[in-house]
Amino acid sequence: MDTNMELLSHHLANNLVELRQRRNLTQSALAKLVDLPRSTIANLESGTGNPSLANLARLSSALQTSIDQLLTPQRTSATLIKASETPIQERSQGHVKVFKLLPDKLPSMEIDRMEIEPGFSMKGIPHAPGTKEYFHCVQGEVTVKMSGAEYVVKKGDTLAFPGQVSHTYVNSGKVLGIGLSVVVLAPLSI
Structure with a gap:
């Protein structure tokens, strides 16, 4: 896997876990919501999955976010201005x-x-x-x-x-x- 794909997988894994937990969903509950096997959710959250565009669209819809926000680095809520x-x-x-x-x-x-x-x-x-x-x-x-x-x-x-x-x-x-x-x-x- 090239570096760009590794970064995207890493961002997706972190964002998916955070968004799912923020909505108090288990992996099984999210899988049921998007009609995917729980193992697919587990693979995506571990950074080893390679989702299709259709699966990304289903996940973003279920988590009420954009595909872009699923794939970009998490933004911290703090900014230090020296x-x-x-x-x-x-x-x-x-x-x-x-x-x-x-x-x-x-x-x-x-x-x-x-x-x-x-x-x-x-x-x-x-x-x-x-x-x-x-x-x-x-x-x-x-x-x-x-x-x-x-x-x-x-x-x-x-x-x-x-x-x-x-x-x-x-x-x-x-x-x-x-x-x-x-x-x-x-x-x-x-």
């Missing part, structure tokens, strides 16, 4: 750093870590209508200015406000201001 790989935007001539913490582009959510040097500010970007922004201060204190009001957010505090409002973050303190900004699409009732 600090050196985190995208950073510099604003206010480099005195403010915005670390983009979500590796996935989600249209309804943003999470950023902001570091604002003492004496500097950053104009926030208004978000789409219907969003809500939550700013949590991790270190120092950051004043958030919007609509003629000022909110001093100290270490441990969280400020919630409509995301579409123009706002500015100001560090008028003597230490680096660090905060987390979470922007989410919110139901109208919030």
Whole structure:
């Protein structure tokens, strides 16, 4: 068996076992569901079987997945993004750093870590209508200015406000201001 076929058999074996067990099926129950001998299921799960396209289609239908997902490597649900790989935007001539913490582009959510040097500010970007922004201060204190009001957010505090409002973050303190900004699409009732 060539290397590509060995990999496909290995992926099929792992995925078949996981999907079958996730659905609380025995090999016999799955075999009955797809009208195949239990020994065929056992061979596929051990990586020694060579299924026909028709059998793959029956298995994928019974397990409610695609043939592609049966044959590809399992995807882990965790992704580690190293600090050196985190995208950073510099604003206010480099005195403010915005670390983009979500590796996935989600249209309804943003999470950023902001570091604002003492004496500097950053104009926030208004978000789409219907969003809500939550700013949590991790270190120092950051004043958030919007609509003629000022909110001093100290270490441990969280400020919630409509995301579409123009706002500015100001560090008028003597230490680096660090905060987390979470922007989410919110139901109208919030």
